[in-house]
Amino acid sequence: MSDKLYKIILFVAALVMPVVCGGVFYALVTDAYEAFDYFGFLNFLTSSEWSYTEGNEQYGALSFITGTLMTTLLALIFCIPLSLPVALFVGEYFKGTKIASVLSTITDLLAGIPSIIYGLWGFYTLRPIMISLNISPQGSGVLTASLVLAIMIVPYAASLSAEFIKMVPTDLKESAYSLGATHAEVIRKVVFPVAGSGIFSSYILAIGRALGETMTVTMLIGNTNNIPNSITSTGNSMASIIANQFGEADGLRLSSLIAIGLILFLITALINMIGKVMIKRARIV
């Protein structure tokens, strides 16, 4: 094979990415167009109506955008007190030891569990607990979904944060020790500030994962098409409304679902891009 042919083959293979991504964007936009055209773009974003009575179809994305943001934000809040200790355990306290690699294997495996199985566990183990604690009558809702979601994103946040914590130079830590600091003080006043932007960006990427998580949320959020009025009430996320209704929808409803898909795609793309750019910056420093 000549060098020229080889170059062409590689180039053609690389073209697959622009083609697929362009296709994703194009298909989402063209199929969402009907809904945006019918309801108006802003109106679609700000309406929380979702009714498919024939002749008076009303679709808006607000309930689901709220549902997604609520579950993601709560998941992030629950995720931090678990993932930060894991990152410190692996990247600082037990850096390079056997026990650290055991813990990181466990978190890796946690990342590998299919989301439908997280959903089952949440439904059959966590939901009854929520009911018996009198948190909500059916046990499902934003809070239940967020708790399981938090566990799902711990591995991502923890492994990336640990990487940045490991990169804090020994010189700096020893300097701080030589001034009389305890381990806790070194972590608070040297490790966190130095690794801070990297840790922050790993949480941004974890948010990116939580935003699009489908099955777990679908099985646990309760699937009601309203804006959740508290963290224990039921609702729907953007991904879960699509999973629930896509199979049976056509016409304007299908287009509305695809429009929600487009919004979700844009939000995750934006969050992921911010996260990646920040990570690159944090690596250079």
Add this chain to the structure above:
Amino acid sequence: MNNLKIKKRLVQDKFMCWGVCLLATLTAIPLFAILGKVLLSGYDQLSWSFFTEPTPTAYKAMKAIEAGEPIPGGIANGIIGTMIMLGMAVVVAVPLGILCGAFLAENSKTRFAQFVSYLTDLLQGTPSVIIGIITYVWVVVPMKGYSAIAGSVALCIMMLPLIVRSTEETLKILPASLKEAGLALGGNKARVMMKVQLPSAFGGIFTGVLLAISRVIGETAPLMFTALGCSFVRFAVDKPISAVPLLIWEFFNDPNLQELIWGASLFLLLFVLLLNLLSKYIAKKWNQ
């Protein structure tokens, strides 16, 4: 006074250390809780017939429940469907992903490669439910029906960025001298890539492929709008087909079939975890 302060700080230090250890260990609990729940609920459902028979109809299952018998049938249709779709996805995604990864590794400085690299991140971050929508629009609508092909296209799109990344990263960490030595011996670039670089990177790429498989094998949402599901064993690729995660979803929604959830989940979970451990093991061996 001075002494007291030191004591207080040392207590804080200990407190933080124990807090970190405690919370970090807490994170391991969900893994074992999930494994335990699935194992305990599912182990007695696993039998030979569970893997060789297709899903029973809801009516049959209801009759069996009324008669107090175990539900007949199993998940053979799902296993076959998963294998067919995964097989087709792997056949396309692996060579394409490796070539694309090789392109990125060889041209990492060009504008176009940086663009492709960015798109790879974008695709990797795209929620799987959106990949489902897209495949529906691209494949299901033109073909006028759900099919195994559509399902495999969805899986293929999800695997691609993972394979591209692992290939690119593995090729990039190979010593430059390897490539130079190959070129110095008179091989052209294509031959050096095929005979020297790719074989040396085999471990990393193989690990990447295994991880990609383990990531998509449990995917449910994108298959719901593409493969749809099917209650019997089928080999046709242009017709709706089942998959193990799809079956779990069906069992979850059908009160008559709920007994089958845990057997299917146990099978899927063990398969995914073993793939993960295997890829970790291979990566470790290869790095030595």
Add this chain to the structure above:
Amino acid sequence: MESVTPMLEFKKTCISYTKQTMAVKYVSAAIEKNTITAIMGPSGCGKSTLLRAVNLMHNLYPNIRVDGEILLNGENILAMEPIDVRRRVGMVFQRPAPFPTMSIYDNVLSGFALNGIKLSKAEKDAIVEHRLRSVSLWDEVKDVLNKKGTFLSGGQQQRLCIARALAMKPDVLLMDEPTSALDPIATKHIEELLLELQKEVTILIVTHNMGQAKRISSKSMFMYLGELVEYGDTEKLFTNPVDERTKAYLTGKMG
């Protein structure tokens, strides 16, 4: 009184990384107050290991064992709380390492911040100015105190690190090849500074550079393969060494 109790005294100090081998073997030496003592020797002779032990740096790494005694003002530091010892013994490392997230001002005060000691604004200003003056950095940085310490040149960064260590008013200042990463002019600056500083602090410096030891130290130690081969007045050690190994090292026949 002061001449009775040495500032720092090693008593049969042994340090080992593994059970089989000792990196430092039965070192005994007394170091007087307000002197500069240089520790020389080929690389791997244990000089840095010995120096770091005075600041209990080995406590950070679980495998390292220290036996014998190290006395600070007559107290065995091996039996004391590390954070207490480290506040009384300052350390400056080979590569300048100002805290990159802190300003020059905060770097000087970082010892107080790390130890959770609260100071008034006036106290802070006074300490910063005094310390930066004593490392003759004040005139160069007084207008950019709020800039990050990492903007300074290597020599300035190292002087900032010395100021940071001095701010805690240590009895002893340990220096681990503090000029090996610096250019000759910056090195000269720091050497002049150390001669000035010995009035207020006892300095123990590890150096590769024999000229440096000769220029600044009043006492010198020569270590080889973990042993303290020779210890005495720098003048005498350089002109009339007792041990063959010292002689070989000084004439360049070794490491």
